[in-house]
Amino acid sequence: xxxxxxxxxxxxxxxxxxxxxxxxxxxxxxxxxxxxxxxxxxxxxxxxxxxxxxxxxxxxxxxxxxxxxxxxxxxxxxxxxxxxxxxxxxxxxxxxxxxxxxxxxxxxxxxxx
Amino acid sequence: xxxxxxxxxxxxxxxxxxxxxxxxxxxxxxxxxxxxxxxxxxxxxxxxxxxxxxxxxxxxxxxxxxxxxxxxxxxxxxxxxxxxxxxxxxxxxxxxxxxxxxxxxxxxxxxx
Numbered sequence: 001x002x003x004x005x006x007x008x009x010x011x012x013x014x015x016x017x018x019x020x021x022x023x024x025x026x027x028x029x030x031x032x033x034x035x036x037x038x039x040x041x042x043x044x045x046x047x048x049x050x051x052x053x054x055x056x057x058x059x060x061x062x063x064x065x066x067x068x069x070x071x072x073x074x075x076x077x078x079x080x081x082x083x084x085x086x087x088x089x090x091x092x093x094x095x096x097x098x099x100x101x102x103x104x105x106x107x108x109x110x111x112x113x
Numbered sequence: 114x115x116x117x118x119x120x121x122x123x124x125x126x127x128x129x130x131x132x133x134x135x136x137x138x139x140x141x142x143x144x145x146x147x148x149x150x151x152x153x154x155x156x157x158x159x160x161x162x163x164x165x166x167x168x169x170x171x172x173x174x175x176x177x178x179x180x181x182x183x184x185x186x187x188x189x190x191x192x193x194x195x196x197x198x199x200x201x202x203x204x205x206x207x208x209x210x211x212x213x214x215x216x217x218x219x220x221x222x223x224x225x
Contacts, residue, residue, distance in 0.1 A: 089155060103157075
């Protein structure tokens with residue numbers, strides 16, 4: 001049973017527009033969520049995180065929204081830039097998984113100039 | 114700071130061979146992790162460590178072993194390589210329990 005799901009394997013947007021990446025989770029004990037970005041042939045790098053006590057966290061062009069009742073989070077990138085083209089992973093931890101992140105399968109974002 | 118370093122970058126193994134994937138971090142992080150990423154999939158946790166001398170299994174530990182004798186190093190051992198272990202392996206470290214993980218560049222392993 002996959003506890004963290006990213007249902008869209010890929011997303012394509014035009015430069016300057018908004019990119020919205022979605023993530024759903026099933027474990028109600030998860031209380032800390034992160035987004036990582038990965039370029040080909042590199043390791044993932046941290047992008048932004050959110051604790052379950054918040055419903056929004058913003059860092060520059062990146063905003064993460066958390067809807068605990070729906071067990072859903074989303075990453076908004078505004079405005080999208082071609083350099084944002086990468087694979088984005090959602091990760092969650094908490095409860096018996098505290099200190100260990102469970103990752104989704106990733107969404108490949110392509111931003112077209 | 115070099116961050117998290119991994120060696121080798123790429124390796125081809127024959128079935129039944131063994132090898133050790135090396136991982137080192139210079140950030141004095143307590144937590145260290147090993148993941149594997151299969152094509153089109155997310156990262157699956159193999160083993161992790163919360164400090165020197167302490168290791169525990171993750172989601173997919175079968176066929177692997179780890180040790181953590183110091184804070185800096187966290188090697189991953191494959192004893193009898195199998196084709197199913199063909200993957201990209203990432204090592205990561207974190208300063209604490211609910212904190213950002215810092216990843217190495219990965220080791221690509223091909224078992225034939």
